[in-house]
Amino acid sequence: MTARPLRADARRNREALLVAAREAFLAGDADAHVEEIARRAGVAVGTLYRHFETREALLEEVYRRRADELCAAPAELLGRHAPDEALRRFLLLLVEHAAESKGMAVALETIMARDSPTFGDARTRMAEALDLLLEAGVAAGTVRGDVSGRTLLRALGGICSMHPTDGWTDEAVRITEILFDGLCVAGVARGAAGRPRSGG
Amino acid sequence: MTARPLRADARRNREALLVAAREAFLAGDADAHVEEIARRAGVAVGTLYRHFETREALLEEVYRRRADELCAAPAELLGRHAPDEALRRFLLLLVEHAAESKGMAVALETIMARDSPTFGDARTRMAEALDLLLEAGVAAGTVRGDVSGRTLLRALGGICSMHPTDGWTDEAVRITEILFDGLCVAGVARGAAGRPRSGG
DNA sequence: AGCACAAGCGGAGTCGGACTCAGGTTATGG
DNA sequence: CCATAACCTGAGTCCGACTCCGCTTGTGCT
Structure with a gap:
């Protein structure tokens, strides 16, 4: 239950993913690929999935x-x-x-x-x-x-x-x-x- | 341009596909699988694709x-x-x-x-x-x-x-x-x- | 500083579902 | 009843979401 704070690099990556996703989704490309979003954020898909359960979860957060x-x-x-x-x-x-x-x-x-x-x-x-x-x-x-x-x-x-x-x-x-x-x-x-x- | 009439079996299959798709889609399962729809219509997926460009085209027709x-x-x-x-x-x-x-x-x-x-x-x-x-x-x-x-x-x-x-x-x-x-x-x-x- | 180690990361691999195509089958006109 | 074009099949391809595990790195302790 007690969620310990994210490690610094993890927090940075999470934020970068949200920024990338926001750019993609709010720019109108509602079906941007996860691979692409991860690339834009400078991380691998694995990292994306460490932070967001599914593609849709990321979409939702944005x-x-x-x-x-x-x-x-x-x-x-x-x-x-x-x-x-x-x-x-x-x-x-x-x-x-x-x-x-x-x-x-x-x-x-x-x-x-x-x-x-x-x-x-x-x-x-x-x-x-x-x-x-x-x-x-x-x-x-x-x-x-x-x-x-x-x-x-x-x-x-x-x-x-x-x-x-x-x-x-x-x-x-x-x-x-x-x-x-x-x-x-x-x-x-x-x-x-x-x-x-x-x-x- | 001059579309010659469909062969009898083709027409039947096309109709069966539409019925099956209608059952699936209008019953609420908007993401029914093509395989399933074809099966219900008693044909193979290939046949489905002979009649409808894409899954979405079938959806649209319904x-x-x-x-x-x-x-x-x-x-x-x-x-x-x-x-x-x-x-x-x-x-x-x-x-x-x-x-x-x-x-x-x-x-x-x-x-x-x-x-x-x-x-x-x-x-x-x-x-x-x-x-x-x-x-x-x-x-x-x-x-x-x-x-x-x-x-x-x-x-x-x-x-x-x-x-x-x-x-x-x-x-x-x-x-x-x-x-x-x-x-x-x-x-x-x-x-x-x-x-x-x-x-x- | 140096160490231990859990948290985090990369990316090749799995899985599932839409779509294709080579080869067999059948309606149809003559 | 034959020729043939239209039709059908279904194993296989493609592609994108998601997983897994060995490697890397931030963090807390000494």
């Missing part, structure tokens, strides 16, 4: 770290905005991140969509981040209380499972706004972004 | 056929309901299909999410089916015109990338209703869920 970075946002947003606005901004933040980095899109998609228990951790953190926002909104009476962060996450996952067609970002943002509006309690919805409901 | 079945629904729904109601029913139809069959969920997810050009065809048909409904709604003035079938498809894909947790269906239906409400033009939205839209 995505989990990325998710953690994003999960810091809600608390900060809540400090600066009303709950519903904070929620809106966070949703758009995720979508925009996905738009600008194919890797992030794959990451979001993977974390949210996959069945594998492996991603449960990242998924849970992400869902909790959303719950934080949703609950604040419910407490303020501006957001409906019958949708869980987890469910919302799935819808976002779908939206983010993108492929950079021209104009994708616009549509993704639009449908995210629709989703957001639906989450707001009727009549209390903010009018912020000046989004005219276009007729047709 | 999913494409399934998608075609579902794509027949919109036209029929439009004949019996107002456009917005038809749209709503179709969205819920997809979600419910996904709920009752893990395989269909995987199918929807795969068709909608994957980057591979392989699924472009099925994706396009599905998007067109949605476009049909959206356009009818726009013409009737009840549905907004700034969201494409393709985009909607993605959001649904996310919602459907489910894993049968208890209560999933309820949440999926709920978030789909939210999405639907958002698609309706303000003030004209049907009253079903009792959630009048705020003017934006």
Whole structure:
């Protein structure tokens, strides 16, 4: 149980592997070969497997770290905005991140969509981040209380499972706004972004 | 160019392969082995590969056929309901299909999410089916015109990338209703869920 | 500094699953 | 009922994830 600290070289290698993997995965090559990642990190595959159970475990660690970075946002947003606005901004933040980095899109998609228990951790953190926002909104009476962060996450996952067609970002943002509006309690919805409901 | 008709035995084998693959894939085992599928169809792998370029090509054909079945629904729904109601029913139809069959969920997810050009065809048909409904709604003035079938498809894909947790269906239906409400033009939205839209 | 040794590392080798191809089999048109 | 092209088979190839064990090295102790 008592995990003694890693030896210095081991810690360095572990970090190098994560950096290499992050480069490969977040750069969009979700099926980069382990051999290649190990080579980039300057170690052999054996070393990679000493640090990560499987290829997928490495993938998860990379995505989990990325998710953690994003999960810091809600608390900060809540400090600066009303709950519903904070929620809106966070949703758009995720979508925009996905738009600008194919890797992030794959990451979001993977974390949210996959069945594998492996991603449960990242998924849970992400869902909790959303719950934080949703609950604040419910407490303020501006957001409906019958949708869980987890469910919302799935819808976002779908939206983010993108492929950079021209104009994708616009549509993704639009449908995210629709989703957001639906989450707001009727009549209390903010009018912020000046989004005219276009007729047709 | 002029494809002469398949020999009788070849046609039979091809069909048997599709049946076997459908059983495997739609039953939820999205990574069934080719060997197994061939065995179930009573042929050898070589035969499988004579009919389908790759494993993924077979997968696609199965999913494409399934998608075609579902794509027949919109036209029929439009004949019996107002456009917005038809749209709503179709969205819920997809979600419910996904709920009752893990395989269909995987199918929807795969068709909608994957980057591979392989699924472009099925994706396009599905998007067109949605476009049909959206356009009818726009013409009737009840549905907004700034969201494409393709985009909607993605959001649904996310919602459907489910894993049968208890209560999933309820949440999926709920978030789909939210999405639907958002698609309706303000003030004209049907009253079903009792959630009048705020003017934006 | 020097030593003991557990932690760590390298990389050839195993294993499993998608895919191929040479040779036998069979539908089909004449 | 023959010729032949289409078809089928399944052992073998290829390739990528993962393993294993002998060698190397950081670390704690004297």
